[in-house]
Amino acid sequence: MAKPKYQDPQGRHIRVYASLLNSPAYRVIGFAAKALFFDLREKITGTNNGNISATLGDMRHKGWTASATLAKALYELRAMGFIAVTVEGGLKQRQRTPSLYRFTDLPVLDQPKIGIQSMPASNDYLRYETVRDAERALVERFSELQEEGKKKQLTKKIPPVQNLNCSSSKYELKGTFLSSESEQVANFPVQNLNTGRIPKTS
Numbered sequence: 573m574a575k576p577k578y579q580d581p582q583g584r585h586i587r588v589y590a591s592l593l594n595s596p597a598y599r600v601i602g603f604a605a606k607a608l609f610f611d612l613r614e615k616i617t618g619t620n621n622g623n624i625s626a627t628l629g630d631m632r633h634k635g636w637t638a639s640a641t642l643a644k645a646l647y648e649l650r651a652m653g654f655i656a657v658t659v660e661g662g663l664k665q666r667q668r669t670p671s672l673y674r675f676t677d678l679p680v681l682d683q684p685k686i687g688i689q690s691m692p693a694s695n696d697y698l699r700y701e702t703v704r705d706a707e708r709a710l711v712e713r714f715s716e717l718q719e720e721g722k723k724k725q726l727t728k729k730i731p732p733v734q735n736l737n738c739s740s741s742k743y744e745l746k747g748t749f750l751s752s753e754s755e756q757v758a759n760f761p762v763q764n765l766n767t768g769r770i771p772k773t774s
Contacts, residue, residue: 596706597697605648651713653696
């Protein structure tokens with residue numbers, strides 16, 4: 573007879589190793605990024621890593637009300653290697669789809685319905701050996717992600733109405749949108765938690 577699977581009487585719980593919490597990367601991110609880490613971690617079911625969305629609509633019930641604050645926290649988690657994009661958001665079949673993320677300290681299982689392939693944990697946050705290295709990388713990588721976000725703003729082009737007489741000028745109306753509500757591009761200062769100042773890069 574198969575042994576019944578143990579169920580914690582307290583319900584689901586979140587497992588995060590002390591090595592992550594004590595890492596230089598975790599020490600330099602802001603409090604909003606740390607809060608977002610755990611709010612997103614609560615979504616993990618054991619099989620859905622890589623299929624984690626972080627739009628403002630998804631996170632409102634967790635108390636996130638400002639898209640700029642959410643975007644800054646996402647950039648910090650990505651910059652320090654705690655999460656990584658698995659599916660880029662955008663406009664597909666006239667519908668806006670959100671970006672999807674994975675936690676780098678957890679493995680990813682195959683999820684063919686959304687085009688995600690299995691991969692082992694990459695632990696990207698462990699690449700920084702000291703707090704100073706992490707502070708410098710946070711500023712640099714944060715800026716890079718901001719620039720990438722600006723470039724990835726998709727341009728929505730409305731094609732001109734065809735003129736069979738070809739006598740009038742052609743115009744293209746252009747509009748831009750972001751891949752998800754939470755990925756807005758703005759200039760966010762990155763706080764140095766040890767000094768309270770924005771660290772300077774050499």
